[in-house]
Amino acid sequence: MKKQDVLDTSNLDEQKLAELDHRIESIEGNVEEALIDILHQAQNLFGYLPYNLQRYVAKKLGLPSAKVNGVVTFYSLFSERPRGKYTVSVCMGTACFVKGADKVLNRILGLTGTEKNVMSEDGLFTVQDVRCIGACGLAPVVTINDKVYGNVKPSDVDDIIRRYKKGDEYAD
Amino acid sequence: MKLIDKKITCYVNDIELEVEQGTTVLDAGKKAGVDIPTLCHLDLHELGPVNQSANCRVCVVEDDNSGNLIPSCSQYVYDGMRIQTDSMNAVMGRRTSLELLLSNHPRDCLTCVKNRNCELQTLADDLNIREIHYKGEKMDHPVDDSSRAIIKDPNKCIMCRRCITMCNDMQTVGVLSPLDRGFDVVAGTAFHLDLDQTSCTYCGQCVSVCPTAALAERSATPNVWKALNNPDKHVVVQVAPAVRVAIGESFGYNPGDISTGKLVSALRRLGFDTVFDTIFGADLTVVEEAKELVDRIESDGPLPMLTSCCPAWVQFIEQQFPDLLDVPSSCKSPQSMVGALSKSYYAETAGVDPEDIIMVSIMPCVAKKSEADREELSEAGLANVDYVVTTRELARMIKEAAIDFRTLAEGAFDSLLGESTGAGTIFGTTGGVIEASTRTAYEMITGKELGTLEFRQLRGIEGVREATIETGDRKLRVGIAHELGNARQLLEAIQRGDAHFDAIEIMACPGGCIGGGGQPYHHGDISRLERRAAALYHIDDISERRKAHDNPLVKKVYEDYLESPGSLKAKQLLHTSYSAKERI
Amino acid sequence: MRIDTREKLSEIKTANSGHKKKVSLYVCTGTSCLSMSSDLLLERFEILIDEKNLDADVEVVRTGCLRFCGQGPLVIIEPEGTTYTQISLSDVDEIVEKHLIEDTRVERLYYEDPKLQKKVPLADEMDFYKKQKRIALRNCGLINPWRIEDYIAQDGYRALADVLENYTPEDVCNTIEKSGLRGRGGGGFPTGKKWFFTLREESDEKYIICNADEGDPGAFMDRSLIEGDPHALIEAMAIGGYATGATQGYIYIRAEYEVSIEPLRAALSAARSYGLLGSGLFQSGFDFDIEIKIGAGAFVCGEETALIHSMHGWRGEPRTKPPFPSQQGFRGRPSTVNNVETFVNVPQIILNGAEWFSSIGTEGSSGTKVFALAGSVRNVGLVEVPMGTTFRDIVHVIGGGAPEGKAIKAVQIGGPSGGVITEEHFDTPIDYYSLNDIGAMMGSGGMIVMDEDSDMVDISKFYLDFTQEESCGKCPPCRVGTKRMYEILDRLLAMEGTPEDLERLRTLGHNIQTASLCGLGQSAPNPVMSTMQAFPEEYEAYAYRTKRTAYEIDLSLCIGCTKCKRVCPVDCIEGELRGAHVIDPESCIACGACHEVCPKDAIIEP
Ligand SMILES: Cc1cc2nc3c(=O)[nH]c(=O)nc-3n(C[C@H](O)[C@H](O)[C@H](O)COP(=O)(O)O)c2cc1C
Ligand code: SF4
Ligand code: SF4
Ligand code: SF4
Ligand code: SF4
Ligand code: SF4
Ligand code: SF4
Ligand code: SF4
Ligand code: SF4
Numbered sequence A: 001m002k003k004q005d006v007l008d009t010s011n012l013d014e015q016k017l018a019e020l021d022h023r024i025e026s027i028e029g030n031v032e033e034a035l036i037d038i039l040h041q042a043q044n045l046f047g048y049l050p051y052n053l054q055r056y057v058a059k060k061l062g063l064p065s066a067k068v069n070g071v072v073t074f075y076s077l078f079s080e081r082p083r084g085k086y087t088v089s090v091c092m093g094t095a096c097f098v099k100g101a102d103k104v105l106n107r108i109l110g111l112t113g114t115e116k117n118v119m120s121e122d123g124l125f126t127v128q129d130v131r132c133i134g135a136c137g138l139a140p141v142v143t144i145n146d147k148v149y150g151n152v153k154p155s156d157v158d159d160i161i162r163r164y165k166k167g168d169e170y171a172d
Numbered sequence B: 001m002k003l004i005d006k007k008i009t010c011y012v013n014d015i016e017l018e019v020e021q022g023t024t025v026l027d028a029g030k031k032a033g034v035d036i037p038t039l040c041h042l043d044l045h046e047l048g049p050v051n052q053s054a055n056c057r058v059c060v061v062e063d064d065n066s067g068n069l070i071p072s073c074s075q076y077v078y079d080g081m082r083i084q085t086d087s088m089n090a091v092m093g094r095r096t097s098l099e100l101l102l103s104n105h106p107r108d109c110l111t112c113v114k115n116r117n118c119e120l121q122t123l124a125d126d127l128n129i130r131e132i133h134y135k136g137e138k139m140d141h142p143v144d145d146s147s148r149a150i151i152k153d154p155n156k157c158i159m160c161r162r163c164i165t166m167c168n169d170m171q172t173v174g175v176l177s178p179l180d181r182g183f184d185v186v187a188g189t190a191f192h193l194d195l196d197q198t199s200c201t202y203c204g205q206c207v208s209v210c211p212t213a214a215l216a217e218r219s220a221t222p223n224v225w226k227a228l229n230n231p232d233k234h235v236v237v238q239v240a241p242a243v244r245v246a247i248g249e250s251f252g253y254n255p256g257d258i259s260t261g262k263l264v265s266a267l268r269r270l271g272f273d274t275v276f277d278t279i280f281g282a283d284l285t286v287v288e289e290a291k292e293l294v295d296r297i298e299s300d301g302p303l304p305m306l307t308s309c310c311p312a313w314v315q316f317i318e319q320q321f322p323d324l325l326d327v328p329s330s331c332k333s334p335q336s337m338v339g340a341l342s343k344s345y346y347a348e349t350a351g352v353d354p355e356d357i358i359m360v361s362i363m364p365c366v367a368k369k370s371e372a373d374r375e376e377l378s379e380a381g382l383a384n385v386d387y388v389v390t391t392r393e394l395a396r397m398i399k400e401a402a403i404d405f406r407t408l409a410e411g412a413f414d415s416l417l418g419e420s421t422g423a424g425t426i427f428g429t430t431g432g433v434i435e436a437s438t439r440t441a442y443e444m445i446t447g448k449e450l451g452t453l454e455f456r457q458l459r460g461i462e463g464v465r466e467a468t469i470e471t472g473d474r475k476l477r478v479g480i481a482h483e484l485g486n487a488r489q490l491l492e493a494i495q496r497g498d499a500h501f502d503a504i505e506i507m508a509c510p511g512g513c514i515g516g517g518g519q520p521y522h523h524g525d526i527s528r529l530e531r532r533a534a535a536l537y538h539i540d541d542i543s544e545r546r547k548a549h550d551n552p553l554v555k556k557v558y559e560d561y562l563e564s565p566g567s568l569k570a571k572q573l574l575h576t577s578y579s580a581k582e583r584i
Numbered sequence C: 001m002r003i004d005t006r007e008k009l010s011e012i013k014t015a016n017s018g019h020k021k022k023v024s025l026y027v028c029t030g031t032s033c034l035s036m037s038s039d040l041l042l043e044r045f046e047i048l049i050d051e052k053n054l055d056a057d058v059e060v061v062r063t064g065c066l067r068f069c070g071q072g073p074l075v076i077i078e079p080e081g082t083t084y085t086q087i088s089l090s091d092v093d094e095i096v097e098k099h100l101i102e103d104t105r106v107e108r109l110y111y112e113d114p115k116l117q118k119k120v121p122l123a124d125e126m127d128f129y130k131k132q133k134r135i136a137l138r139n140c141g142l143i144n145p146w147r148i149e150d151y152i153a154q155d156g157y158r159a160l161a162d163v164l165e166n167y168t169p170e171d172v173c174n175t176i177e178k179s180g181l182r183g184r185g186g187g188g189f190p191t192g193k194k195w196f197f198t199l200r201e202e203s204d205e206k207y208i209i210c211n212a213d214e215g216d217p218g219a220f221m222d223r224s225l226i227e228g229d230p231h232a233l234i235e236a237m238a239i240g241g242y243a244t245g246a247t248q249g250y251i252y253i254r255a256e257y258e259v260s261i262e263p264l265r266a267a268l269s270a271a272r273s274y275g276l277l278g279s280g281l282f283q284s285g286f287d288f289d290i291e292i293k294i295g296a297g298a299f300v301c302g303e304e305t306a307l308i309h310s311m312h313g314w315r316g317e318p319r320t321k322p323p324f325p326s327q328q329g330f331r332g333r334p335s336t337v338n339n340v341e342t343f344v345n346v347p348q349i350i351l352n353g354a355e356w357f358s359s360i361g362t363e364g365s366s367g368t369k370v371f372a373l374a375g376s377v378r379n380v381g382l383v384e385v386p387m388g389t390t391f392r393d394i395v396h397v398i399g400g401g402a403p404e405g406k407a408i409k410a411v412q413i414g415g416p417s418g419g420v421i422t423e424e425h426f427d428t429p430i431d432y433y434s435l436n437d438i439g440a441m442m443g444s445g446g447m448i449v450m451d452e453d454s455d456m457v458d459i460s461k462f463y464l465d466f467t468q469e470e471s472c473g474k475c476p477p478c479r480v481g482t483k484r485m486y487e488i489l490d491r492l493l494a495m496e497g498t499p500e501d502l503e504r505l506r507t508l509g510h511n512i513q514t515a516s517l518c519g520l521g522q523s524a525p526n527p528v529m530s531t532m533q534a535f536p537e538e539y540e541a542y543a544y545r546t547k548r549t550a551y552e553i554d555l556s557l558c559i560g561c562t563k564c565k566r567v568c569p570v571d572c573i574e575g576e577l578r579g580a581h582v583i584d585p586e587s588c589i590a591c592g593a594c595h596e597v598c599p600k601d602a603i604i605e606p
């Protein structure tokens, strides 16, 4: 990759950048301490943290890009790659694991034709594993965007994913 | 931590010791005659930062009171502490850490640039590792050979973080950071960009402390061999001041032993057609720079004038302070001056087609490799310097050519660009450039001859130094910084309007070029750098001529060719320009 | 109004005490219930009560976790305590109609005791609740976490008022030390002592930090405490701030807990608007405020030095100790780091006295401990019991044993840093010392029950996968070592291991434990080491390759329906319609798909 690609922010929505600027400018106190928070906000605005956005944040905060990238790549909730319309999170906490969450995960990966954390080709899904969302009573738990599915068996998955593929995610 | 001057008692392997509060377990061990192995630890004392991340776990010892293993490099002795450095747990802990590192390492020592100079390799021997019990996945990163100066092979990285400490804490360039986490963690650049796409200054300080070959200079030797063996080429070589007080270390001499003569002989044996001295270029730089300074003083600015002979520093200001680009002197570095004159003045004088000249520099420096690539540093499509070889690389070439360095006779530089003064010599150490320039500027400004030549107030090892020098009725305010972090401090003060200097010398490396990224490895022993610096001052002391403008060849070049300092021709050949670069 | 005197506090308490209406309907909006849409239930209840003009007599209370999460969504109707479980939206109308209007009961929504196979209408009569004792969870489920007045009605903020009026900072530290409260975040360090350490440091600024990172996968105590009773945490931190000399508090919470952050923010601003945070609390000279810091997905940030680095905005990498956070913490200043559960005990200790607290539990382990009970157990939920309760009581009585009458093989405590407790130790009282004696540790409170079907080698691999992914990567024992252990387990499970691998695991595990930089690495091998000790035969079966890895069909049960054959992804089942079916053990990848579809349960798991 070339330096120029990282410096060039022309593919980032200007309004969102302005919004981000605004948030950065309103930081009170130490800007470095606010880095993680700003990255959350940037990710919320843009959906993920492409390199040029990271460097943009770095520049705004007066930090080396390497440092910012070091932080982004440390935390699993930050994504450097675009995410699908639906984020499918399979809980791989212990309670869910002992109840077969790994099988559920594999099934979902198979159905969406993806690897973990890589957006599916149709742009619909990003499948990830998460650690305990605190709903262990319902293990195994899968969430798709904000919707939670409890007591999921591998055989339930086909139906759920098919619904999202068809676009009627709200049909139950 | 409060350090109170208080003695406390501890026991190392049951040997009772009295140590000062604030002593590390490592140092206590040394006092007891136990050399606890270390790997990530690096302490440059007054010259630089401490890498005290305690991450390699190779220095662990057992604290008998708690039964825990503790890293001796970064834990302090407490009163009544009982340390076992050789308990089963400690030894096994150390060995395991090392074995695990090695299980994730290419282990191709035979062909590795660090062979016999590698701390990891040495440690494996010291700890008597004869088998790696663990097998499994290894790191698999692309090797970055994008730059002309540095090769970065992350597969050999053991994540000691020394480079990160140097690049961030000492140099404040911030090109390197730990990336990712867990098994994938690596010392890398933002977004895994190739080094030549980053703001790297190529100061090489990461290289000089990397215990393995994860960071190493990019070797120019194959090209140089090719040139030497090409009968159509006229190969000219020049040697920087700091090389002659360091290269001996590669052949069993003590740090600071001066081997100028042997060095010249070795170069001739290697087949170089002409051997020039970069110190000549330094002398010329002094004269040009002093002229520029006087001009700037007379025409009210811009002041301060910053020296420009360190290419890492030039990169740094272009990237980090693009608004201050009018302050560095427009003088080329000594190597480029010698290069430019070799391909013009010398070519004409010797009757060689400049196109046939290959200019090779022997430098203590990694950044000079990339300096040679700067577009600004070429004339009519011909680069001032073609290849830059570091001190370490030259030592390897000498060995490769089976030359017995120790028995070589004392050779002499070729005349024309081979005469030097003590002034240009001390360019190799922090404060030297400005001291040399002051000697000349003083006489230029006052028109009087200097009494005492040494400006002791400019010498020393503190990161930032200042002095005021009486030059007639005008006081010359001089600043000195070595290491880029210190330079940043100075520049920020200038930006804020808090600092008022006429001239500032900046060197990127700790101690100046004697601590350059291409020098024989100091392995954390900074007394080596001090001895190299002392040797340069010694050469100056015993030099017949100690002022750059007294260099007869410098005078001759002006007479024959350049007319006068600051002339149009001098401007054209010996000066350069800078351009702002976006920082990554 | 600014509450700056005890009188004002009492006023609010009186105004909000007791059941305001005849009937109170507590709807759980803890995470687990919420994720089954209990917010919609709540809304529906409110609408119906309004429509039917019941609002004079009935109040709907939105609560935090009612603890019996496995039976959620849950509604408890007071005064009598009728508990309805697993409610769906369509049940709401019936409850309103029958319970609230006709005053009959909807028995089909009662919890059914799995052992007695009998319906139990009241929470107090359920085994799950009976053996519990609540200190930390005292208010959780009883109050509306969104209303500060509800908290004040339960004596909230009185401890703070007491402390500011009658205690010196030393007094507070002393009281806490005497109570015997120990850190609930895993390490079990005496809290009073820790506070003293910070108090004694001299500095222009000090900080008090709440560790709400709760990284143990399978634990949800802290989250429930914050969601259900946020003011208890706020009050406790103010007390801690006063005791240690900190005027600024921080709550570091994992970003995954978005739902918990909301009520917490609301609680902070409520406290501020009442002057319970801010300057000059209770007209004393003590200023105190709290800020929230949000993580970004890293288990290791639960480690206190890593947490502090993360608060600085950097990679959450631990560093070597000493210096301890109480010497050099946030911004290099003395900082106290405590766990959520540790904190919420504090106001109760102040209100009821150190002796009261230390009289609960066992010698050296005072008070209660909250566990998140999950896994192969009938009653899943939050369990708070006095220290000294046995595993048997928790798993078999409170938890009701494993479903389908399966045998319980082990209990995993302490998550990825912990180990397994087997049947032979089920009568061990759970306290710091007894656990230590059997080579286990308290951990933060995750408690996962494993039944006879669990493959311990597989579970160990699961934990190592976790630690290996969550390792910060700073030191080789953990960064490379856990990877190598993982690889060995992976080889074993793939039947490619050797007996030497077992020895290798043991040595490597031991050295990782001793040589790693932080608690993550130091404890990462625990799950492997403890299961190797307790279940050596399972490891050997893999190492000597005697383990069966393929599914097999019990021919006496197979009716030849062909269902299994049709789902097998690798086509390794042979058989004709109505004929016996056979699995080719060489090709079977043990995916279990056939097992799931077989109507006759004829397929035997390996
Ligand atoms: C890897 C690791 C993860 C930890 N995670 C948590 C956590 O999620 N919550 C917590 O309170 N303590 C956690 N701790 C313990 C903290 O380091 C610290 O000891 C604790 O917050 C102190 O609070 P306490 O004394 O109240 O228990 C963790 C420790 C380690 C080594
Ligand atoms: S870096 Fe050192 S250990 Fe590694 S291959 Fe090179 S010489 Fe060998
Ligand atoms: S040290 Fe051993 S492996 Fe290396 S070259 Fe010599 S014989 Fe070969
Ligand atoms: S050469 Fe200098 S600037 Fe470049 S990475 Fe190394 S230390 Fe940093
Ligand atoms: S590149 Fe070298 S100095 Fe840097 S972390 Fe890796 S091994 Fe250490
Ligand atoms: S100080 Fe000398 S060796 Fe170092 S980068 Fe500058 S010129 Fe090169
Ligand atoms: S033990 Fe693991 S998590 Fe802890 S510092 Fe080492 S690598 Fe990081
Ligand atoms: S377990 Fe899976 S692979 Fe094996 S026979 Fe059944 S369906 Fe086929
Ligand atoms: S599903 Fe069961 S009953 Fe049907 S063919 Fe397979 S083994 Fe036989």
Ligand code: FES
Pocket (backbone or CB within 6 Å): A091, A092, A093, A094, A095, A096, A097, A131, A132, A133, A134, A135, A136, A137, A139, A140, A141, C217, C218, C219
């Ligand atoms: S383990 Fe899956 S929700 Fe807790």
Ligand code: FES
Pocket (backbone or CB within 6 Å): B037, B038, B039, B040, B041, B053, B054, B055, B056, B057, B058, B059, B060, B071, B072, B073, B074
């Ligand atoms: S040398 Fe001490 S931990 Fe690396």
Ligand code: FES
Pocket (backbone or CB within 6 Å): C028, C029, C030, C031, C032, C033, C034, C064, C065, C066, C067, C068, C069, C070, C072, C073, C074, C381
């Ligand atoms: S979340 Fe509702 S009972 Fe726990």
